[in-house]
Structure formats: C-alpha cells, structure tokens
Amino acid sequence: MSERESMPYDVVIVGGGPAGLATAIRLKQLDADISVCILEKGSEIGAHILSGAVVDPRALDELLPDWRDQGCPMAETPVTDNWHWMLSRGGKFAMPHIAMPPLMTNAGCYTGSLGNLCRWLAGKAEELGVEIFPGFPAAEILFDEKGAVRGVATGDMGVARDGSHKPDYQPGMELLAKYTVFAEGARGHLTKRLKAQYDLERDCQPQVYGIGIKELWDIDPDKHVPGRVIHTQGWPLSESDTWGGGFLYHQANNQVALGFVTGLDYKNPHVYPFEEFQRWKQHPDIRAILEGGRRVAYGARAINEGGWQSVPKLAFPGGVLAGCSAGFVNVPRIKGSHTAMKSGMLAAEAIVAAAGAGREHDELDGYEAAVRSSWIAAELKLVRNAEPLVAKWGGDLGTVLAGLDMWMRTLKIGLPFSMKHHTDASSLGRADLYRPIQYPKPDNVISFDRLSSVFLSSTNHEEDQPCHLVLRDPNVPTAINLPLYAGPEARYCPAGVYEFVGQEEGTPRLQINAQNCVHCKTCDIKDPTGNIEWVAPEGGGGPNYPNM
Numbered sequence: 001m002s003e004r005e006s007m008p009y010d011v012v013i014v015g016g017g018p019a020g021l022a023t024a025i026r027l028k029q030l031d032a033d034i035s036v037c038i039l040e041k042g043s044e045i046g047a048h049i050l051s052g053a054v055v056d057p058r059a060l061d062e063l064l065p066d067w068r069d070q071g072c073p074m075a076e077t078p079v080t081d082n083w084h085w086m087l088s089r090g091g092k093f094a095m096p097h098i099a100m101p102p103l104m105t106n107a108g109c110y111t112g113s114l115g116n117l118c119r120w121l122a123g124k125a126e127e128l129g130v131e132i133f134p135g136f137p138a139a140e141i142l143f144d145e146k147g148a149v150r151g152v153a154t155g156d157m158g159v160a161r162d163g164s165h166k167p168d169y170q171p172g173m174e175l176l177a178k179y180t181v182f183a184e185g186a187r188g189h190l191t192k193r194l195k196a197q198y199d200l201e202r203d204c205q206p207q208v209y210g211i212g213i214k215e216l217w218d219i220d221p222d223k224h225v226p227g228r229v230i231h232t233q234g235w236p237l238s239e240s241d242t243w244g245g246g247f248l249y250h251q252a253n254n255q256v257a258l259g260f261v262t263g264l265d266y267k268n269p270h271v272y273p274f275e276e277f278q279r280w281k282q283h284p285d286i287r288a289i290l291e292g293g294r295r296v297a298y299g300a301r302a303i304n305e306g307g308w309q310s311v312p313k314l315a316f317p318g319g320v321l322a323g324c325s326a327g328f329v330n331v332p333r334i335k336g337s338h339t340a341m342k343s344g345m346l347a348a349e350a351i352v353a354a355a356g357a358g359r360e361h362d363e364l365d366g367y368e369a370a371v372r373s374s375w376i377a378a379e380l381k382l383v384r385n386a387e388p389l390v391a392k393w394g395g396d397l398g399t400v401l402a403g404l405d406m407w408m409r410t411l412k413i414g415l416p417f418s419m420k421h422h423t424d425a426s427s428l429g430r431a432d433l434y435r436p437i438q439y440p441k442p443d444n445v446i447s448f449d450r451l452s453s454v455f456l457s458s459t460n461h462e463e464d465q466p467c468h469l470v471l472r473d474p475n476v477p478t479a480i481n482l483p484l485y486a487g488p489e490a491r492y493c494p495a496g497v498y499e500f501v502g503q504e505e506g507t508p509r510l511q512i513n514a515q516n517c518v519h520c521k522t523c524d525i526k527d528p529t530g531n532i533e534w535v536a537p538e539g540g541g542g543p544n545y546p547n548m
Helices: 018-030 058-063 114-127 189-198 273-281 284-290 337-356 365-372 375-382 386-393 395-410 450-455 476-485 522-526
Strands: 006-014 036-040 081-087 092-094 131-134 138-143 149-154 157-159 165-170 174-182 209-218 228-234 244-250 255-263 294-304 319-321 469-471 498-501 509-512 532-534
Touching: 006 018, 006 149, 018 036, 018 058, 018 114, 018 337, 058 337, 114 131, 138 174, 138 189, 174 189, 174 337, 189 319, 209 273, 209 522, 244 273, 244 284, 255 273, 255 284, 255 386, 273 284, 294 522, 337 365, 337 375, 365 375, 375 395, 386 395, 469 509, 476 498, 476 509, 522 532
Parallel strands: 006 036, 006 174, 036 131, 081 228, 174 319
Antiparallel strands: 081 092, 138 149, 149 174, 157 165, 209 255, 209 294, 228 244, 244 255, 469 532, 498 509
16 A cells, blocks of 8 residues: 555646646636646746746737736846857857848847746746645656556655655655646656657657756846847857857846857767856857856756657647647747747647546547647747758858758748757767867856856755666766766766766766756766666755746
8 A cells, every 4th residue: 555645636737837837827717627736846936947038928928918917027128139149269240130031030029037937927827726836846657557647746755865764754645637747848757758658759850959058147237238139159169060059138137148058969078068158158249248247147957959850749648748848949049938838728728628528547639739730830840950950060051051941941942851860869979089178267257167156056955865866877987988988977967966086096986966966957868878867856956046
C-alpha cells in the first residue's frame, strides 16, 4: 500500500510557465466548474522563468483582450526601436530592416520580464479558481492499468543524500487527473520519459537546442532608450565556427536585459558558451552601453531550436505536451512565449470538449489537429529551414540562405522540404582535432566569472539530498569525456556545476557541485555520451529569478 496521499482533479498541469498558465486560464474561462491545479518546481511562479524577452502579444490578446489595462507589467514597455547588428571583432554593420523578411518585425511587441508576466498570469488564474502549488516538482508519471497517464506524483521531501529519510521526511503526493498537461519547458525530464514511453518522436526530427545566458543591468539613464531592441550575430562565435547571437533589450526603469545564445550543435569541444558571452560584452558597441552600469541578475536556460520538423506527436492517452515541452520556438524571431500560450489554450479547448462528452484518460486527437491547423503551424512552417541552414552553412552564408528561404516562403515559394537535424550530443568532435580557445580573464567590470554570476541567480538547493544530476556510468567522465573531448562538462555548464579535480595528482575525477545548478538542462542535452540525466531536485530548489 502506497504511503502517499492522493488528490483528484479534472486537469493537472505540470509547469507554471506561460503555456501552463494559459492552459489553466482558458480552462476556467470555458468551464468555471472544472477543477484545475498547477505544479511548479520553483519556489514561486516565475522563479525559474528566464527569457529575453520580446513578447509577441498575439496569444495574450486572444486569452485576455484587456491585459494592457489590467496592470500587466509587460504592457509597460512597447518596442519602439529595432536593430540587427552584424558584428566583427571591432565593428558592426546594421542590417537594413527592409532587407529582412516581414515576419522578423517586432512591431507591436513588448519587452520586459517573462517571469513577471507569469506572476501576473498566476494571479489571474487564481482569481478564476485555479490551485497553484509552487515548490512541488512533478517527479513521477502515474499510469493506469491500460497504460494511460492518470496523473503525476510530487517528489518526496526530506530524503538524505544516501537515500535515508531525515526527521522532516514527507512522502510525495499523487495528483490524479482525467487529463494531464505537461508544460515543463525545454527538455522537461518527464517529457523525455513520455516521448520514450509513447514513441512521440517517431515521425519527427530530433529536437536541438541552444544555451541562452542572460544578465540584467542597471545602466546610465542617459544611455537608456525604453523599448529599443538590439539583436546581434557574427563575432565572437564566428571565430570558433559556431553559431548563435546576442540580444540587448532596453526595458523599464533604466534597465537592460542582455544575453547570448550559443547553438549546442557546436563541434569544437573547447567552446565555452559562458566565456563567449563574456567576450561578446567586451565588443566596443556593447561595452559602450554597459559602461557606468551595474550588473544585478544572472541566469541561463536551454532553448528549443528544432522548429516545426522537431515538433513531436502532442497527444497520448491521458495527456498532452504544450509549450516548450513540445518545442514551438520561432528561432529567427527568438520568440516562443506566444506560441506556447496558444498551444496551452488549444489544449484547454480540447480538454473541455472531451470532458463535455464524458471522456477521460483517452487521446486528445482534437488537440493534435488544432495545433497543426493553427497559426502556430503557419508561423513555424515559414521558418522551418532557418536554423538548419545556418547550422549547416555557418553564420554568414547560412544567414543569407535562411533569409532567402524565409522571403521565398513569405511569397509562397521556397525549399519544397524540411531540412533535417542531428542531436547536439552527437555533434561534438575530438579535442585533438581543434585548437583550444584562449578566453580573456574577467575584468570584473563588464565581464565576470561563473561563480560570482551564479551568486546573482540566488540559486539554492538543500545540500543533503540525492544528487539530481545522475551519471548513468560514473566512470564515463574521466574514462571517455576527459581524454577524448577534454572534459566538456567543465565548459558547457553555465553554472560551474561540473569540475574535474585531482588532475595534477594524476587521479582525475568529476566533482558535481549540484547546489550551483540553475536548471538549464545543458548537461542533459550536450553530454557526448548521453551519460548525464537531469531529474527534479527537492521542491523549491534552483534559481530564484526576481524579474528575468
């Protein structure tokens, strides 16, 4: 007999991000009596939310048409000025917007904190009667005797590192539902299991990712232009045959959000995404904006970059994938919150229709069909070859080809097929085939080290708990990754979690500083041997982002 208690709901939603909150709000708009709960692994709604962010309000307009007049913080800063810079080491070329496909416009968009938008949406959801449980990660999927999802269980609390129960031990709770919506964000650990359980990726390309690293700065008011949006590409990644780019958004209160995305399909194992970001900040045109300012926050997150061809089967018995669990990011636009929210709304509509017909625990085919005939599909199909073209042909030629393809698709022509992907883990090359990269030391004015950066993320984990970064084979890092790939774990993690110690004594071993983990999932994605698995730590652990 299980010692866990259970609570029944009509719908359980895993994840309190834009997709999960939009699902909950739409459910209650359609049926005030439907019982809905949201599980959120962060200490509060928004604690683990990190995005640029420039938000396309299309889905928000559909969900809550009067959001601009209801105190939503995203309404504070509309985009007023849009730039796209091609960077060289010491200069830039501003790409004329007339040369860019119309879909790349930011007209009508807003820039601000996606975390604060989620906090506001959570308030709207609670006003409608949605129950929200922050600090309770979904750790296990529950199945019925027919193999359908019947809910999830939260993680046990008060378990020691050795697996024993501490005095404050509390078993997890089973939350049972007629339908369960998985809106965990990119590389969700339960979503991975669902994809394997139901073979959801059988007819799509593998998902690929980028690692986005972000800071918030308070800058000199004389340099601040509210609503100005700057995107960059080229240097410094052009020097390591890698692709990605930077962003700098002038948000409210003399603050800028800036960050850097490195595609995780890079081949050179010496690439160090955190240091590429620090180097990017030293570009004269970026540094000029930051000088005299003060860094106030830091964080990192993996980003889906596979596009339409990497969207898996979305529905399975008893549940659906929504938002970045499914991978609806428009990579060229660097936007995904609007498509995530729309997918949640479509999930809600399919659930209410099924419940009205007396159904439960079956496959919501209506959701699958609705997404694939929606404006989500129309938008993502226009850009489906942008990422693979840049990945294949590099930042310069690939960008030109991607731009041409997007223009042609806008004109109803273009490549008659979707290009393919290879997993990010499989792309890494041998260290001896690449020249090590000498990154400059931080000046602690514009550029910084990882540990001082992680401090600004307010990351915290209970130390005496089982490690949530699981090595399937503890010998792989030193036996394979260190000699063959020069220990890439020590570089691709933006939080300094993985550290090789004892090399000077000739007895190297991998030390995992799990308490530093910002839940970006890069290790689960990029490890070349697939040896690292990220699982949910004890509830409330991880970063506590104030307004990222």
